[in-house]
Amino acid sequence: MSDKKEVLICGEVKGEKITTITKELMTTGRKLCIDLNQPLSLLLIGQNIQEAANEAILLGADKVYTAEGASWVESFPEHYVSIIADICNQTGPSIILFSQTDMGRDIAPRLAARLGAGVCLDCIELAIDPDTKSLLQTKPVYGGNAMAVWASTNNKPQVITMRPRTAAQAEPDTSRKGEIVPVALDVNNSMIKGKLLETLQEDVKGIRLEEAKVIITGGGGIGGKEGFQLIKELAQILGGAVGISRVPCDEGWMPAGHEIGQTGHMVSPDLYIAVGISGAPQHLAGCSGSKCIIAINKDPEAHIFKEADFGIVGYYREVLPVLIEKCRNLLA
Amino acid sequence: MDIIVCVKKIPDPEIPPAKFKLDMESKRVIPPEGIPPVINPYDEQAVELALRLKDKYGGKITVLTIDNDADTSIVKHALAMGADEGIVLADKAFEGSDSFSTSHILSQAIQKVGNFDLVLCGRQAADWDEGLVGAIIAENLSLPLVTLAEAVDVVDGKLKVKRVTLDGYQIFAVPTPAVATVSNEVGQPRLPSGWGIISASRKQIPIWKAGDLDADPSQIGAKAVRRRLVKLFIPVREKKCEIIEGETTAEASVKLAERLRKAGVI
Amino acid sequence: MKQRFDAIVVGAGPAGCTCGYSLAKAGLETLIVERGKFAGAKNMWGGAFYGPTLFQLFPRFWEEAPIERYIHRHRFSLLTQDSSLSAEFTTKKFGEPPYNGFSVLRAKFDHWFASKAEQAGAIIATGLQAEDLLWDRNTVAGIKAGGDELPASVVIACDGVNSDLTDKAGLRGKLLPRDIKQGVKEVIQIPRHLLEQRFNLSGEEGIAWEFIGSFTRGIPGGAFIYTNKESLSVGIVAQLSALCEKKIGANDLLENFKQHPSVAALLAGGNLVEYSAHLIPTSGKAMIPTLYSDGFLVAGDAASFVLATGLTLEGANFAIASGTAAAEAVIRAKQKRDFSRKSLSCYPELLKQSFVLKDLKTFKKASLFLENSRIYSQYPELACDLANKIFTNDGKPKKKIWKLLKNSMKDRVAFSEILRDLIQIKRAL
C-alpha cells in the first residue's frame, strides 16, 4: 500500500475515448484532491486504452492505472469488482468515484462491501468538511422531494457514484504531466460464477436523449399512442428528441427507452418542453437540470408549473398544432 | 424454485409534493397524515417476479422485512398476492441501522430460512433511494448478483436474467443460488385476490428478534453505521414560472413560440 | 382454504366492528371485509362519540381504547358575520366514568375496534372491497370480492352511507342529494398547553362545540369543533342538495367558518394535518330502507341510522347499537339454522327495544325542521343583534328588551313565521 492516499476515479471508455461523464468525474475529483491535498488517479479497464490514458493525463489525472482486459460490456460485473478491489488493496485510495451509470450503480455497492468501505450512490455534490476532513455527500432522497447530506464517519475509503451532469467536463491542458501505471489482471476467474450471454444496445433513432439540446416530453396527459404524433412532429421541427414520463411507459404508448426521471434518463437540455406532465418529483429528478423548462398542462394547479420557466395552461391538442405551425414559420 | 424476497415498508412515494414534510431539527421525514405507508413499489414488483417464477416452475416464496414496529401489513400484502411465508424481523437492537447493518440482518435471516435458489430485492427503496442492500447481501453471502432485473428464466439449470440498461438490456447466466435486484420494467404487480387476502389475514407471522439470528452485535444498529446524516432539507426552487396568456389558447401558443425565438432557445 | 362463512360483515366502521365482534364472540365463523387499507383508513367523523353503547360491549373501554378526551362541556354558538352568541352546559357527571361522550380520531379508534373483533376470532380482510352480492335464487348467499366468490349464510351490510349492497339487495334505491349531507373535516394540530389554555381545559377534559350561523350562507348545516389531545377536529356539515343548487363547495363553507373572528382566534397558530370529506345520511325514519331480507341485514349508516338534532350529530352510537342488534338476530338465526327473512325478522324488534328506533322516532320531524333556512341566517342575526343592543352601552337611555327585539326583527322575520317555526321546533325536538 502506498503511504500517500489518493482519490481514485473508475473511468469508463467508449470507442477508445474517455466518456463525457468520466470527464465530469475528473472535475469533481480534482476539487476533492485540492481540498485533501491528495493526488488524482484514474483507473481504466478495457482494450486499447492507451490513447484514453494519455488523454486522461491531459484532463488532470496525476496517475492512470491501465488494466488491459475484457471490457465492461462483455464481462460479468463481479469481474470488475474483483479487479478494482485488487487495485484498491494495493493503492489504498481515500475516495473511489464512479458515475451513476449502469456500471457504477452495479459495481460500487458490492465493491464497498468487499473493501469494508462506506458508500453513497447518486450524489450530486461532494465536499470536504474543512474541520474534520470527512467527505460530505449530498444526495437526493425520497424521489427527489428532499436532499440529504451525509458525512463519512471513519477512516475507511468512501465509494461514491456521482449523478451525471452535476459537474462540468474537465478541459484538457497539454502542459500536464502524469504517470501511466499498467496493472496486471491476476483475478481468479474461477470465483466468478456468472456469465454475460448477450448485450443489446437499442438503436437510438435520431438524437440520444443525453446529448439532445431540445427535448419534448409527453406524459400521462397525452392519453394514448396517437397523441405522440404531435410530440414527434414538434421534436422534429426543433431538432430535438422525444422523452416520456412513467405513465406512457407503463401504458405502452412509447418504448420504455424514452423514459426520463429517477429510473430513466437524466437529461439537461437547453430546452425541455413537458406536455401533459404533472411534475412528480421522480420525473423532475431526470430533467430539473434543464436550462429552460416549458410546461403545457390543462391544470393550472399542476406541480410542473412550480418547476417551469414558461407555461401554458391549456389542452395540448389546442396548443401543439399552433406551436408546431408557428415554430415551422419562425425557423423557415 | 424457492425464492426469498426482501420487502420494505415506506411512506407512500406518490403523495403530492405539497404533502411532503420533514423536520430539519430531528432530520426526519414526517409521514403524511391519513396516507398509510406502502410496500416499496420495486419490492412489490420483486414479489410479482417471484410469483411469475412460481407460476412457471413451482416452489415456495418467503418474504422478509425488517420493521421495528413489528408491523405485518406489507408482509401480509405479499402473502395476499400469493407468497407462501412471511417473517418480520424486529428488535430494538436493529434501530438506527444503515444499509450495511440492514444487509447483515437480512443475510443472517436468509441463511436461517435456508434452501433458496434466488434472493430478490428491489432496485432501491423509494424512501432513501439508496440502492445498496441487494448488492451487499450478495457480497455477504458470496453469491452472484444481477442488478436491475426485468425477467428471470431457467435454462439448463441456470438462471437466465435480463438486466435493463439505459439503452437496452443485457442477459446473464448465473448458477443458483443467486441474488437479483428488481426494476420497475417488471410491470404491474398483480392485485391480491379475495381468498388471497383472507388466507393472508389468517396467517400468523413469526417475528424474529436479534437473538433468533446469528447476527454479529457489532454489525447491527446505530453504532455500526458508516456514515452520519448531517442535514436533511427540502430544496427550494427559485424559479418563477411565467404563464403565457392569450385571448385563446392558440394565441398564447403563438406568443410562446415568439418568446422562445426571442430568448434564442429555438 | 376455501370455505363457507357463517356471516360476512361488509365494512369495518363502528357498525361492522361491533357486529363482527359479537358474532365471533358467539362462535360464528365471521369474516369482516373492509375496502380501506386498514380499518379507519377511509373513515372520519366529527369526533364526538356519545352514549353507553360501547360501555356495554367493553366495560372500562376508555382505559384501553385510543380515546382523545372525554367531553366535559357542550357549547353551542350562533354566529353572524362578526358576532357570536353562546350557551354552555356542563355537569359534574360528565367528568366521571363511564362518561357521557368522548372525542376520538377514527383512524386510531377504528383500528383498535377492528383488533377487538379480530381477537374475538373474526377474520378481518382489509384492502378488499365487496363488489357484489352472491345469490342463491332469491337469497343472498355471500359476496363477490377481489375476483372471488365468498359464500356465507348471511351478509350484514355495514358499508356506510351510500350503501351499494343495500341497493344491490333491492332494499333501497340510490340515494339522492337531498337525502345526504356533506361533511368536511380538518384536524388541526395545536400544542397541548395552548389548546388547554384556549379552551379552558385541564387533564383529559374536552369540549364539544357546535355552531350555526351565517357562514353556511343559508344552507342548512352547521359546524363543529371538538378537542382532541393535541389537535382540534374542525368541520362542517351541510345539505348536499342545497350545496349543489347554490354551486358552493362544503370546503368553501368551512373556510368561511374558519375565518370568523371568534373561530380564527381558536385556531390561530394551528397546523393542518388532515383533511377529509364524507357523506352523512339525512336522518329521519323516512330514509330508513327495508332492514333485512333473505340472508341479508343492514346496519349503521347504511340503514340511515343517524340522528341530527341540530345540536348534536350522532351516528357512531347508533351504528354500534344496530350492529349489536344485527349480530343478535344472526346469532338467533344460526341457532335455528335458518337465515330466511322470516327468521331474521326479530332484527327490527331488537332495534325497537334499543334506543335506535325510539330516538329516531322521537326526532322524526327534526330533519324537516332543520331544512328551514331561517335557522341558519335570520335567527342567528336576530339573536346577535338583540344581544348587541342589550350589551352595548352607548350612554343613551335603555329600551325595554321586548322593544329591542321588535326592532331587531324588522326586515328579518315576521312574527307569524317565528310562531310557525316555534310550533315546528316543538314537534321536532
Ligand SMILES: Cc1cc2nc3c(=O)[nH]c(=O)nc-3n(C[C@H](O)[C@H](O)[C@H](O)COP(=O)(O)OP(=O)(O)OC[C@H]3O[C@@H](n4cnc5c(N)ncnc54)[C@H](O)[C@@H]3O)c2cc1C
Ligand atoms: C419509486 C418511483 C419511481 C418513479 N420513477 C419515475 C421516473 O423515473 N420517471 C417518471 O416519469 N415517473 C416516475 N415515477 C412516477 C411518478 O411518480 C408519476 O406517477 C409520473 O411521473 C406521472 O406521470 P405524468 O405526470 O406524465 O402523468 P399524470 O400524473 O397522469 O399527469 C398527467 C398530467 O397531464 C395533464 N393533462 C391531462 N390531460 C391533458 C391535456 N389534454 N392537455 C394538457 N395536459 C393534460 C394533467 O393535468 C396532469 O397534470 C415514479 C414513481 C415511483 C413511486
Ligand SMILES: Cc1cc2nc3c(=O)[nH]c(=O)nc-3n(C[C@H](O)[C@H](O)[C@H](O)COP(=O)(O)OP(=O)(O)OC[C@H]3O[C@@H](n4cnc5c(N)ncnc54)[C@H](O)[C@@H]3O)c2cc1C
Ligand atoms: C363530518 C361528520 C361528522 C360526524 N360527527 C359525528 C359525531 O360527532 N358523533 C357521531 O356519533 N357520529 C358522527 N358522524 C356520523 C358517524 O360518522 C357515522 O354515523 C358512523 O361512522 C357510521 O358507522 P358505520 O359503521 O355505519 O359506517 P362507516 O363508519 O361509514 O363505515 C363503513 C365502512 O365500510 C367500508 N365499506 C364501504 N363499502 C364497502 C365495500 N363495498 N366493501 C368493503 N368495505 C366497504 C368503508 O370503507 C367503511 O370503513 C359524523 C359524520 C360525519 C361525516
Ligand SMILES: Nc1ncnc2c1ncn2[C@@H]1O[C@H](COP(=O)(O)O)[C@@H](O)[C@H]1O
Ligand atoms: N428494512 C428492510 N427490510 C427488508 N428489505 C429491505 C429493507 N431495506 C431494504 N430492503 C431491500 O433492499 C432493497 C434496496 O434497498 P436500499 O438499498 O435501502 O435502497 C429494497 O428494495 C428491499 O428489497
